[in-house]
Amino acid sequence: MAKRIATLVLSALFVMPAAAGADEGLAEYLESAMDAEFHGSGVVMCTWGADSAATTYEVTRSDGMSMVQGPDGGLMFSGALTASKAGADWYALEVSEWSAWNLSDRYSLGDSTATIRLGRSATEVNVMEDGRIRARLVIDDESTVPLLTEVFGADGGVFRLAALVEFVAAPAVDMEMPESFMEHEMLMYGEPSSLLPDSAFGYRRTDTYALDGSGSQAFYSDGLFSFSLFEVGRGAAPGDFADGSSFEVEGATYTRIVTASNVWVHWRSPERSYVLVGDLPPDHIEAVLSELPRPGTRGVVMRWLSRLFG
Amino acid sequence: MTHPIDLLSAFLDGELAAADQAEVANHLHGCASCAADLQGISRVRDWIRGMPVEEAPSPLLPALRPPRWAWAAASIAAAALAVGLVVTPAQTEVLDLDTLAGQHTARVVVSPGISSIRGPVAGR
Numbered sequence: 336m337a338k339r340i341a342t343l344v345l346s347a348l349f350v351m352p353a354a355a356g357a358d359e360g361l362a363e364y365l366e367s368a369m370d371a372e373f374h375g376s377g378v379v380m381c382t383w384g385a386d387s388a389a390t391t392y393e394v395t396r397s398d399g400m401s402m403v404q405g406p407d408g409g410l411m412f413s414g415a416l417t418a419s420k421a422g423a424d425w426y427a428l429e430v431s432e433w434s435a436w437n438l439s440d441r442y443s444l445g446d447s448t449a450t451i452r453l454g455r456s457a458t459e460v461n462v463m464e465d466g467r468i469r470a471r472l473v474i475d476d477e478s479t480v481p482l483l484t485e486v487f488g489a490d491g492g493v494f495r496l497a498a499l500v501e502f503v504a505a506p507a508v509d510m511e512m513p514e515s516f517m518e519h520e521m522l523m524y525g526e527p528s529s530l531l532p533d534s535a536f537g538y539r540r541t542d543t544y545a546l547d548g549s550g551s552q553a554f555y556s557d558g559l560f561s562f563s564l565f566e567v568g569r570g571a572a573p574g575d576f577a578d579g580s581s582f583e584v585e586g587a588t589y590t591r592i593v594t595a596s597n598v599w600v601h602w603r604s605p606e607r608s609y610v611l612v613g614d615l616p617p618d619h620i621e622a623v624l625s626e627l628p629r630p631g632t633r634g635v636v637m638r639w640l641s642r643l644f645g
Numbered sequence: 646m647t648h649p650i651d652l653l654s655a656f657l658d659g660e661l662a663a664a665d666q667a668e669v670a671n672h673l674h675g676c677a678s679c680a681a682d683l684q685g686i687s688r689v690r691d692w693i694r695g696m697p698v699e700e701a702p703s704p705l706l707p708a709l710r711p712p713r714w715a716w717a718a719a720s721i722a723a724a725a726l727a728v729g730l731v732v733t734p735a736q737t738e739v740l741d742l743d744t745l746a747g748q749h750t751a752r753v754v755v756s757p758g759i760s761s762i763r764g765p766v767a768g769r
Contacts, residue, residue, distance in 0.1 A: 365757035368757070368762040371762075403764045410765070414755075419747060436756040480763075554752050563748065563749040565745055575740065576740075612749050614753075614759060
């Protein structure tokens with residue numbers, strides 16, 4: 336694997352045209368890392384301003400299946416099927432279809448250096464965005480698994496850190512999906528909202544799924560980071576955001592919650608209520624929000640009409 | 646940094662200052678002992694969360710009864726309803742973040758990306 340990573344980086348730096356070659360090297364790494372088989376336990380933390388959260392987790396990937404166990408429960412993945420456990424029962428959610436993955440050309444591979452992590456040979460790789468470091472990965476040479484992932488904000492501080500503290504490559508485990516599920520739901524394609532753009536700050540809207548009721552889930556990705564934008568009725572109750580922090584983007588006020596894996600943002604436009612959830616760094620979120628429907632209120636007449644007729 | 650045993654609980658809750666949070670995280674990279682302690686704390690919390698909620702003993706209940714003004718307000722509301730003075734608000738759609746998290750994660754894991762290559766954590 337050391338050879339492979341070295342080849343990817345060298346081809347990015349010296350053989351191919353800078354941007355295109357670098358993208359291909361990073362894209363190839365990301366695709367191959369998805370299939371890497373390993374078992375590990377680690378910690379993931381996220382910090383945005385004064386808000387931060389952390390959690391521990393265990394992950395096992397083998398035979399095309401993944402199992403992730405955290406304090407809030409367990410998940411299993413196999414292809415498009417995600418199974419979550421609640422009590423003794425398993426619940427399945429299956430994605431019906433999705434668009435092809437593309438990596439944005441704003442990312443490129445930067446310098447790489449050989450290192451040792453968890454007693455293993457590894458390669459430290461910088462992922463650059465427009466000339467500055469956006470992420471630092473320490474990749475296990477044998478398995479291509481990222482032993483350490485750091486994502487940096489615009490100020491150069493660590494926004495999210497995920498570090499494995501125990502690691503076994505290619506574990507001999509026999510994983511099986513549950514034989515039956517209490518519920519098995521499909522995430523079906525739906526009509527894209529006319530209020531949402533096809534892309535925002537380089538994040539392409541790749542898929543739109545219908546929610547129960549009148550809402551939708553628009554999935555945006557730039558290939559490295561991604562977010563879902565849930566658009567629901569304006570009256571939707573954001574009870575979980577009651578303890579969130581307020582922040583402003585271009586004079587508009589939003590509410591955010593920071594969890595270890597994701598950042599959540601809620602706001603209401605004059606027409607709809609929105610929840611954004613994803614792993615993108617704060618400066619990206621602010622740039623994205625400036626291209627989405629803005630927070631705003633309705634006039635008195637519209638509020639009364641809404642109350643009368645729903 | 647010495648072993649930050651006393652800080653691990655606050656670290657899990659995200660209650661430390663950003664600098665301390667980062668310092669503890671950096672320490673956890675190289676200290677299997679503290680990482681194990683962190684997982685232990687996390688498991689204990691998980692266990693406590695899973696404990697059944699017992700009903701409060703009856704002597705406590707009078708203290709939880711609504712005050713008189715609440716009964717008065719309820720009476721007025723009932724009367725208002727009876728004469729049709731109250732406009733029913735639009736039906737409220739509840740945002741269940743656990744459900745939304747599940748739907749987001751289900752889509753994340755089918756494509757490469759910074760989260761999917763390390764394995765997204767269950768929950769929000």
